[in-house]
Amino acid sequence: MIMSSPPLGAPAPAESAAQTPVLAPVLAIESSCDDTACAILAPDGTILAETVLSQSGHIPFGGVVPEIAARAHLAALPGQVRRTLDAAGLPAEALGAVAASTGPGLIGGLIVGAGVGKGLAVALGRPFVAVNHIEAHALTARLPGLVPGGAPFPYLLLLVSGGHCQCIAVEGVGRYRKLGGTIDDAAGEAFDKVAKMLGLGWPGGPAVEALAREGDPAPWPLPRPLHGRPGCDFSFSGLKTAVAQKLAPYDNGALPRPVAAGIAASFQNAVADIVADRVAHALDMMPDATLLVAAGGVAANGALRARLDALARARGLPFAAPPLRLCTDNAVMVGWAAIETMRARHALGLPPVDDLALLPRPRWPLDQMAARFDASAA
Ligand code: KG4
Ligand code: ZN
Secondary structure: OOOOOOOOOOOOOOOOHHHHHOOOEEEEEOOOOOOOEEEEEOOOEEEEEEEEOOOOHHHHHOOHHHHHHHHHHHHHHHHHHHHHHHHOOOOOOHEEEEEEEEOOOHHHHHHHHHHHHHHHHHHHHHEEEEHHHHHHHHHHOOOOOOOOOOOOOOEEEEEEEEOOOOEEEEEEEEEEEEEEEOOOHHHHHHHHHHHHHOOOOOOOHHHHHHHHHOOOOOOOOOOOOOOOOOOOOOHHHHHHHHHHHHHHHHHOHHHHHHHHHHHHHHHHHHHHHHHHHHHHHHHHOOOOOOEEEEEEEHHHHHHHHHHHHHHHHHOOOOOOOOHHHHHOOHHHOOOOOHHHHHHHHHHHOOOOOOOOOOOOOOOHHHHHHHHHHHHHHH
């Protein structure tokens, strides 16, 4: 279920312009993986323009190639910033701040995004906000209009994408606690690898989901690693190996479609079971959670969404998954995280954020984000 009935970007009821230092639109850049995305948000979160360029150069390689990604970001981004401004009908001078995903992610793309963002910020004399990509996923549910009634802290975030698989207690802006994460593959990575074994294209998640619809999972039982174990860590590599073993007898001939479909359905069920079990444990670890939020590309999976919705309902909690384009990597979430950060610092009486000196970083643990709200360090 996608809880997104009101128009996106409706003004947040509790906040007025007087309470926020964000008085002009924010331009945001996302280039941490294989999507070159740019967005402009009004101070209240209204999306004024949004552009996304999905890179196709990786398709022949069956996965993201960092060097190809960095070059494609470099080729696309300057023009894309211009087009996004044009789409919003704004001159660059109308911007109040510039933000970019500055980590974690692939370092080449991060350098391009942060470099373009910083250059624009310096040229305009506006602040630059370095945004943690995971934090941006975590705060997306709070984009005004997305979750009916808003997404008050604290809530549980399940982030399941090609690169990430973790449960995070979102306790406030800058206040995140990782409850558990994958000890091997990310969920999306498992989908992509199984898709490859089944002879499907990349990215594999949507193709596996489509094939699973016509399959009977019963003849193809698969394991559920870590199911029922304490905590909420994830593991998918044993599941992937088990799929490879089921497929081994077909190595030398064509894979019959009913076999492929049955294995796809069984694999998808196993992932949904594993994730639902891990999230149930995460909710046990976070008894004060008011909401369950799923984000990341794998949260697009219908079977998984249905399981998470049922789980939340059984706990008396609402479940929210942002619409697909805001679930996968996008720049709107980066702009919104920047707005939340600027507001939160302002509310604490801290000086406006200015991250020109902050270097892009491939790893940027979420627990380091609290430092930007530490008054003694300001
Ligand atoms: O969040 P995302 O767009 O990019 C990052 O990895 O950061 O997620 C992409 C991942 C890919 O692994 C893709 O196969 C998976 O999300 N995915 C899905 C579905 N749609 C995308 N996995 C399962 N079912 C889907 N419908
Ligand atoms: Zn992401």
